[in-house]
Amino acid sequence: MSYSVLGAGEAFWRPSNQMKVLNTDLAKQLGVSEFGARLWRLRPGQASTKHRHRLTAELYVVLEGEGRMRIDEDSLVLPRLSAVFVSPDSVRQIFNDGEEDALWLVFGAPNEAANTLEMDEETIAFLYPDGPKALPPELSS
Template sequence: MTYSVLPAGEAFWRPSNQMGVLNTDLAKQHGAPGMGARFWRLRPGQASTKHRHVVTDELYVLLDGVGRMRVDDVLLELPRLSSVYVSAESVRQVFNDTDEDALWLVFGAPPEAANTLEMSEETIALMYPDGLKALPPELQQP
């Protein structure tokens, strides 16, 4: 096979294990080995997990909405079609503190296991330094 097509209406979307953010694993649905690629749809008030990786560098592309993201201690606000590259060891978190959805395309390589339900406590502590459900200050309730 030299290519595959995944029509938009056939993509399998599911809420993420920890934060409930809708996402679809594009690379898996295409059977693309050695590559990670997902759409993440953050509704108003949602955030991805605050995390780092052991080996996976990631490229975040904001397809729709206003992108808000923190990489280590730097807060970024990105207009539509902006992108951010984040190396594995940097802590990152995308979040949505606007009134509109934000749609991200996230690529990562090389792939590594990312299912928190299958990780050891040591790996979870390394990858999620503030716990599995840490919210950014912008979304914390007073």
């Protein structure tokens, strides 16, 4: 078959392993192995993991709400439908310090394993330089 479809009501959503942010692995559910693609729904006060990659470059798109993101030392405020490209070696983290949910679409290529429950300590230390549960300053109190 030359295509696959995942209907809106068919997507499997689950909390992420470390930060408990609702997400759905679109690429996996569609049988795609060439790149990663996920939707992330951040409720007020939530953040994704602060991380970097060895090989994967990522494209972040704000689909709903206002997007907040840190890339290395820069803090970005992004209106709906804004997009950001991040190279593998930059440390990045999306977060929500607002009052409404934010929905992000994140694409990454090439696809790399991202399950912290299956990584060794050396890999975790490289990918998550401040640990897999670090919060941005905007949510630290």
